[in-house]
Structures are given as structure tokens and as C-alpha cells.
Amino acid sequence: MTSRIRKVVFPVAGLGSRFLPATKSIPKEMLPVVDRPLIDYAVEEARNAGIEHFVFITGRGKGAIEDYFDHAFELETTLGERSKEWALKALSSTQLDHGSASFVRQQQPLGLGHAVWCARDIIGHEAFAVILPDELVLHERGCLAQMVDAWNQKGGNIVAVAEVPEPRVNQYGIVAPAADDGRIVEVKGLVEKPDPATAPSNLAMTGRYILCPEIFKHLQNQRKGAGGEIQLTDAMAATLGDVPFHGVRFDGQRFDCGDKAGYLAANIAYAMRRDDITPRLAELIPDLRTYKP
Numbered sequence: 001m002t003s004r005i006r007k008v009v010f011p012v013a014g015l016g017s018r019f020l021p022a023t024k025s026i027p028k029e030m031l032p033v034v035d036r037p038l039i040d041y042a043v044e045e046a047r048n049a050g051i052e053h054f055v056f057i058t059g060r061g062k063g064a065i066e067d068y069f070d071h072a073f074e075l076e077t078t079l080g081e082r083s084k085e086w087a088l089k090a091l092s093s094t095q096l097d098h099g100s101a102s103f104v105r106q107q108q109p110l111g112l113g114h115a116v117w118c119a120r121d122i123i124g125h126e127a128f129a130v131i132l133p134d135e136l137v138l139h140e141r142g143c144l145a146q147m148v149d150a151w152n153q154k155g156g157n158i159v160a161v162a163e164v165p166e167p168r169v170n171q172y173g174i175v176a177p178a179a180d181d182g183r184i185v186e187v188k189g190l191v192e193k194p195d196p197a198t199a200p201s202n203l204a205m206t207g208r209y210i211l212c213p214e215i216f217k218h219l220q221n222q223r224k225g226a227g228g229e230i231q232l233t234d235a236m237a238a239t240l241g242d243v244p245f246h247g248v249r250f251d252g253q254r255f256d257c258g259d260k261a262g263y264l265a266a267n268i269a270y271a272m273r274r275d276d277i278t279p280r281l282a283e284l285i286p287d288l289r290t291y292k293p
């Protein structure tokens with residue numbers, strides 16, 4: 001078994017219903033934050049964590065994601081002929097090494113756990129990462145790279161966690177914490193979208209996972225959980241006791257781009273870090289001069 005995290009799974013088959021009608025004909029993962037689609041940030045974060053193989057779990061109507069990471073011959077030739085070097089440079093993040101991307105169709109939207117299970121043959125028997133692209137983390141050192149550091153120390157399963165306001169615990173997978181040093185917290189229980197009245201804490205999983213391959217054994221059961229879906233949280237809970245399990249409170253600002261306000265806040269925060277945009281933006285929206293993301 002390898003002692004590195006080499007592969008990542010991006011579950012991108014979701015319907016994106018919270019962003020309809022925009023997502024009627026565009027995958028939600030292709031919605032831009034400033035000028036790059038959400039999936040581009042996710043791939044960059046994975047690359048920065050040392051990932052070498054990118055597995056996209058797609059579905060009907062998600063062809064734009066596959067095209068995005070393909071060589072665009074006509075576009076690149078035309079830009080070259082017009083000497084638009086800056087535009088060609090902007091495409092560099094869309095180029096993945098040949099053979100380093102796999103696209104698997106999840107034929108039915110049966111849940112996050114089912115989506116991850118669809119990657120089982122490509123992952124094989126090694127620990128791997130999962131990134132949900134609608135969660136963005138703004139930081140110099142990517143969230144997944146921080147988690148890989150924790151995994152090198154602790155092994156087992158690692159999830160990114162962050163405190164959320166109590167009334168919103170029912171939107172997330174929530175962990176029951178044990179030993180806690182303020183950054184790495186031992187996980188003794190997990191529950192998907194609990195009622196705030198019975199939730200074990202307000203420490204939510206924020207869409208980043210490093211998982212042992214044993215997870216596939218539990219996902220195989222295809223048991224339905226919260227919302228009638230096959231939940232990754234339930235399969236992770238089934239591994240408790242068999243493998244070490246920790247949460248990492250990562251450095252960086254998190255934006256839940258599955259939520260409209262979170263998505264818009266991400267656009268502002270990322271734009272405010274861009275010298276080519278900030279002055280003009282502050283001119284248009286003067287209040288932004290005092291905004292600190």
C-alpha cells in the first residue's frame with residue numbers, strides 16, 4: 001500500500017438545484033468565482049497537495065467539465081494566431097497531464113456515498129482524497145495539503161472540520177469530538193444532518209476527506225441514510241474503531257458555495273485579492289474599500 005495520497009475524487013454529479021435556473025444547462029461546478037469555475041479551484045487545491053490522479057464522478061449534462069479539462073485545439077490555435085499570450089496563459093490551469101484524469105458516470109443520483117463508491121475500481125487499495133468543489137477555502141496553503149500533513153502524522157481517516165452556527169448543523173455532517181488539541185480533534189462519532197436539538201456538537205465536515213480504502217467495503221452495503229440517500233457519513237461512521245479517525249480545523253476562510261450568499265461572498269473575497277480588479281471594484285462599490293475578507 002502506498003504511503004502517499006495520490007488520487008482525488010471529485011463528486012460532480014449533483015443536480016445543482018439550489019442554483020436553478022443557472023444550472024439548467026451549466027453544471028454547478030462550472031459556475032465561476034471571479035473568472036475560474038469552482039472545479040478549477042478544487043483541482044488546483046488537489047495539485048498543491050501532491051495529487052497526481054483526478055477522478056471526476058459526473059452525470060448527465062456534465063460534459064462541460066470534461067471539455068474544460070481537455071485540450072481546446074481551435075481556441076488555442078486562434079489565440080496563438082492572434083498573439084494573445086495572456087489568454088493562452090489563463091488556460092494553463094485547465095491542462096491536466098495526459099492520462100491523469102478519469103471520468104466516471106454515476107448513472108443515478110443516489111447520494112454522495114454512492115458517488116464515491118463509483119470510484120472504487122480506479123482508486124484500488126490505497127488511501128485517497130475527496131473534495132466537494134462547492135466548498136472553497138481561501139488560504140495560501142490549501143486545505144487538502146494541511147490535511148495531508150495531519151494524515152502523515154495520524155493516518156486513518158481525516159476530515160476537514162469547522163464550527164458552524166448551531167441552527168445550521170442540520171445542513172452538514174456533524175462529528176462527535178473526543179480528544180481535541182485545538183487543531184486536530186479525535187472523532188468518536190458522526191451523524192449526517194442531525195436535528196440541532198440532538199446534534200453531538202456544532203463541528204461540521206466541510207467537504208474535504210482523506211479516506212482509507214476500507215470505506216468501500218461499507219459503501220458496498222448501499223444502505224440509505226438521511227434524505228433517502230447513500231451517505232458517505234454513514235460509511236465513515238462504520239469504520240470507527242477499525243481505523244484512526246480525526247478532524248482537522250484548517251487555516252483559511254471557508255465559503256460554502258452551495259449557498260447563494262456564500263457563493264457571492266466568495267466572489268467578492270477572491271476579487272478583492274486581485275490587483276487587476278480591486279481598484280475598479282472599489283470604485284463601483286465604495287463600501288468595499290473598508291471590506292476585509
Ligand code: G1P
Pocket residue numbers: 112132135171172173174192204205206207232233256258
Ligand atoms: C455534503 C455532506 C455533508 C457535508 C457537506 C459539506 O452534504 O453529505 O456531510 O457536511 O457536504 O458541504 P450536501 O451539501 O451535499 O448536502
